[in-house]
Amino acid sequence: MTNDDPAALGRRTLFAAGTAGLALSAAAGGGGSASAQSSPPPIDTGVVRDGRVSFPNWRGEAEPPSPPPPAPLPPGERVGFALVGLGRLTLEELLPAFAECRYARPVALVSGTPEKARLVAAQYGIKPEAIYGYADIPRLRENGEVRAAYVVTPNSLHREQVEAAAAAGKHVLCEKPMAVSSAEARAMIAACDRARVKLMVAYRVQYEPHNREVIRLLRSGELGAARLIETNNCQVQGDPSQWRMKKALAGGGSLPDIGIYCLNTARAYTGEEPVEVFARIHTPPNDPRFAEVEDTVSFMLRFPSGTIANCATSYSAFNSKDMRVQFERGWADLENAYAYRGQQLRVAKRDGERQVVEQPRIRERNQFALEMDHFARCILEDRRPRTPGEEGLRDHLAMEAIYRSAATGQPVTMEPVQGLDASRGPEAEKAG
Amino acid sequence: MTNDDPAALGRRTLFAAGTAGLALSAAAGGGGSASAQSSPPPIDTGVVRDGRVSFPNWRGEAEPPSPPPPAPLPPGERVGFALVGLGRLTLEELLPAFAECRYARPVALVSGTPEKARLVAAQYGIKPEAIYGYADIPRLRENGEVRAAYVVTPNSLHREQVEAAAAAGKHVLCEKPMAVSSAEARAMIAACDRARVKLMVAYRVQYEPHNREVIRLLRSGELGAARLIETNNCQVQGDPSQWRMKKALAGGGSLPDIGIYCLNTARAYTGEEPVEVFARIHTPPNDPRFAEVEDTVSFMLRFPSGTIANCATSYSAFNSKDMRVQFERGWADLENAYAYRGQQLRVAKRDGERQVVEQPRIRERNQFALEMDHFARCILEDRRPRTPGEEGLRDHLAMEAIYRSAATGQPVTMEPVQGLDASRGPEAEKAG
Numbered sequence: 001m002t003n004d005d006p007a008a009l010g011r012r013t014l015f016a017a018g019t020a021g022l023a024l025s026a027a028a029g030g031g032g033s034a035s036a037q038s039s040p041p042p043i044d045t046g047v048v049r050d051g052r053v054s055f056p057n058w059r060g061e062a063e064p065p066s067p068p069p070p071a072p073l074p075p076g077e078r079v080g081f082a083l084v085g086l087g088r089l090t091l092e093e094l095l096p097a098f099a100e101c102r103y104a105r106p107v108a109l110v111s112g113t114p115e116k117a118r119l120v121a122a123q124y125g126i127k128p129e130a131i132y133g134y135a136d137i138p139r140l141r142e143n144g145e146v147r148a149a150y151v152v153t154p155n156s157l158h159r160e161q162v163e164a165a166a167a168a169g170k171h172v173l174c175e176k177p178m179a180v181s182s183a184e185a186r187a188m189i190a191a192c193d194r195a196r197v198k199l200m201v202a203y204r205v206q207y208e209p210h211n212r213e214v215i216r217l218l219r220s221g222e223l224g225a226a227r228l229i230e231t232n233n234c235q236v237q238g239d240p241s242q243w244r245m246k247k248a249l250a251g252g253g254s255l256p257d258i259g260i261y262c263l264n265t266a267r268a269y270t271g272e273e274p275v276e277v278f279a280r281i282h283t284p285p286n287d288p289r290f291a292e293v294e295d296t297v298s299f300m301l302r303f304p305s306g307t308i309a310n311c312a313t314s315y316s317a318f319n320s321k322d323m324r325v326q327f328e329r330g331w332a333d334l335e336n337a338y339a340y341r342g343q344q345l346r347v348a349k350r351d352g353e354r355q356v357v358e359q360p361r362i363r364e365r366n367q368f369a370l371e372m373d374h375f376a377r378c379i380l381e382d383r384r385p386r387t388p389g390e391e392g393l394r395d396h397l398a399m400e401a402i403y404r405s406a407a408t409g410q411p412v413t414m415e416p417v418q419g420l421d422a423s424r425g426p427e428a429e430k431a432g
Numbered sequence: 433m434t435n436d437d438p439a440a441l442g443r444r445t446l447f448a449a450g451t452a453g454l455a456l457s458a459a460a461g462g463g464g465s466a467s468a469q470s471s472p473p474p475i476d477t478g479v480v481r482d483g484r485v486s487f488p489n490w491r492g493e494a495e496p497p498s499p500p501p502p503a504p505l506p507p508g509e510r511v512g513f514a515l516v517g518l519g520r521l522t523l524e525e526l527l528p529a530f531a532e533c534r535y536a537r538p539v540a541l542v543s544g545t546p547e548k549a550r551l552v553a554a555q556y557g558i559k560p561e562a563i564y565g566y567a568d569i570p571r572l573r574e575n576g577e578v579r580a581a582y583v584v585t586p587n588s589l590h591r592e593q594v595e596a597a598a599a600a601g602k603h604v605l606c607e608k609p610m611a612v613s614s615a616e617a618r619a620m621i622a623a624c625d626r627a628r629v630k631l632m633v634a635y636r637v638q639y640e641p642h643n644r645e646v647i648r649l650l651r652s653g654e655l656g657a658a659r660l661i662e663t664n665n666c667q668v669q670g671d672p673s674q675w676r677m678k679k680a681l682a683g684g685g686s687l688p689d690i691g692i693y694c695l696n697t698a699r700a701y702t703g704e705e706p707v708e709v710f711a712r713i714h715t716p717p718n719d720p721r722f723a724e725v726e727d728t729v730s731f732m733l734r735f736p737s738g739t740i741a742n743c744a745t746s747y748s749a750f751n752s753k754d755m756r757v758q759f760e761r762g763w764a765d766l767e768n769a770y771a772y773r774g775q776q777l778r779v780a781k782r783d784g785e786r787q788v789v790e791q792p793r794i795r796e797r798n799q800f801a802l803e804m805d806h807f808a809r810c811i812l813e814d815r816r817p818r819t820p821g822e823e824g825l826r827d828h829l830a831m832e833a834i835y836r837s838a839a840t841g842q843p844v845t846m847e848p849v850q851g852l853d854a855s856r857g858p859e860a861e862k863a864g
Contacts, residue, residue, distance in 0.1 A: 041673040088490070238489060238493065242476060
């Protein structure tokens with residue numbers, strides 16, 4: 001569609017120039033060059049107010065209005081991030097996602113592969129002097145452009161790198177799983193508290209708009225109580241030499257890597273903590289991929305309100321990342337719930353004498369950009385992140401209970417955690 | 433997912449630090465800290481080759497591999513664009529889309545509203561001295577950072593602004609409709625030829641991946657010949673004072689604004705030029721929105737191969753932008769074919785004794801970014817754009833025939849255009 005900025009057109013001259021060239025023999029309507037002589041209306045010019053541009057709604061009332069244009073912070077005012085780790089996720093998703101951020105920008109890279117780091121820095125306009133090795137994390141202190149470090153390395157390295165970045169005075173966003181044990185997670189929370197920096201775990205799905213809508217559906221009660229959550233996260237692993245298949249680096253198999261999404265979102269959807277878990281694990285005995293880590297985990301979470309979540313994860317079942325909530329008065333089905341993109345939501349409910357299935361059209365947004373912008377805004381506005389370190393600690397406690405249940409064949413009761421149970425407060429929930 | 437860059441980890445120290453903290457009681461697999469001592473494999477480190485980073489496929493053969501990470505040009509090497517016009521499209525879509533470009537970047541703004549231009553320039557990191565008024569387009573010549581101008585103003589202003597930018601030595605990307613008549617379109621092509629600059633019309637849909645797949649389906653012949661194309665583009669207009677409802681600025685109503693998508697893509701899908709058009713127009717007599725321009729246009733295009741396209745556009749029918757091709761051996765249905773996002777493709781065909789409907793999962797990409805990157809690459813590599821000025825001229829000739837048919841009530845025969853019929857050549861088609 002053609003744009004409109006007639007307020008800006010040097011009116012008399014250009015409007016006249018425009019009308020002079022008209023030759024389209026439109027079958028409808030009259031001449032109407034009178035309108036071109038007068039000042040263009042605000043519907044075309046837009047208005048500047050409170051540092052934002054907005055346009056009055058141009059659509060007829062039958063259609064929803066379009067959202068206002070984005071209002072990114074000027075680049076120099078955005079929160080500078082150092083990316084710690086230059087593997088697939090950083091190169092395929094995070095660095096491209098910064099382009100869609102409005103509050104965050106990449107200003108430094110931490111990598112042990114100088115050739116790769118120099119190439120990537122040039123591609124994304126990062127200064128060559130802002131490339132660091134892993135041993136240099138303490139030197140981030142001297143780089144005033146860096147306000148946050150995003151740790152994107154194998155799981156068993158998170159603790160040391162998070163603590164080093166915190167000690168350098170930087171706020172830390174850490175990939176999931178936060179660590180390889182609840183003990184490590186507690187130590188990381190304590191280290192960031194001591195250093196007075198914010199710690200957030202990169203649970204991107206909690207920032208994804210379709211999942212936010214599911215959370216809203218559960219919390220609003222408009223379909224009644226949620227009785228059952230059924231969800232899975234499966235993908236097929238190939239080369240056994242990948243770090244994910246090495247227990248010393250990954251800490252575990254499918255559960256901490258991808259099953260954690262089922263666990264974390266079941267907790268986020270309900271806003272509750274599980275009181276009991278029950279689990280079974282199946283790992284093919286002679287598959288070289290599974291020499292060190294588990295393959296398939298099925299686990300049930302029971303929540304205080306009575307909601308039950310049945311979760312499954314696998315490294316040998318075909319790509320599937322779906323979620324369904326069975327409510328008292330409807331259901332919600334979210335296809336590709338945990339995928340990087342492609343979420344499709346369907347909601348069933350009663351409509352008079354019929355059942356209808358609605359497909360709300362929710363604009364797809366880059367989850368990584370939303371997540372990084374959330375952390376940037378928490379830093380700019382001194383707010384607590386929606387998914388702080390405590391959120392990672394809780395998942396580690398639950399995963400330990402899942403492994404314990406699978407090992408013993410018995411359900412495991414989860415006790416309330418001392419000093420943690422206020423963490424899912426209203427402040428965290430209202431965060432944008 | 434957690435990233436991986438173990439090559440980069442200062443191996444001995446950090447790998448040891450990592451393994452020291454392991455406490456996850458995984459139920460499956462053995463110990464395996466041996467792997468952490470050895471060098472990480474290329475599957476984790478990736479490789480740098482020919483100025484690009486790539487990672488070996490980590491997935492099992494059951495699943496398609498993930499695409500390589502993007503390889504954007506360093507910002508200073510990208511083609512600098514001046515945006516001419518700061519209305520809705522520029523603020524809501526184009527400026528945000530540049531963030532997803534790999535070859536293009538915004539470096540200048542042309543606007544008559546200095547307050548708005550200053551705010552927007554700051555938001556997108558454009559220098560304050562690169563803000564121009566409309567009368568200053570000739571001064572773009574002095575700004576070496578600007579290599580292309582993107583004209584995004586009301587239709588009747590395109591000609592003068594395109595010619596001014598070309599005279600200033602800048603390549604020009606012009607919004608659709610290219611002009612308000614075929615005579616203007618011819619003049620613009622000639623002016624750009626004289627100035628030895630490239631001219632491209634912003635037919636974004638021809639760069640959108642789902643539409644590209646439909647083009648591939650038609651051209652490949654794998655479902656046989658395309659017998660029928662059925663397509664519409666409707667949206668409900670509100671405020672009658674908007675420039676789109678003024679004939680002096682828009683040149684026409686729904687046809688040149690949104691119906692042009694049906695026309696242009698029917699031509700692009702088939703790769704043919706229509707030999708006959710037939711059209712009817714209905715405009716409600718007492719609706720203030722339609723005092724100057726037409727509302728609803730239905731038109732049929734007949735192509736030399738026998739394919740018939742039935743197209744419809746309206747400013748008073750609820751939002752709908754769909755397209756369907758009926759082939760000899762299947763059909764393709766593209767929902768939201770012309771929308772900014774949300775395309776959904778379904779393809780029906782025979783599978784043995786059954787009919788199956790496939791939903792190819794095609795990654796959604798920002799069409800505006802693809803379009804601007806295409807023009808940038810054409811400039812960098814001195815190639816002819818896929819949608820040059822001639823593409824706009826052809827649509828103006830067809831629209832004039834459509835209006836003529838509606839006015840006379842008779843079908844209108846379209847003659848081959850002298851000197852134009854090689855424009856849809858193989859060079860234009862292979863352009864990426």
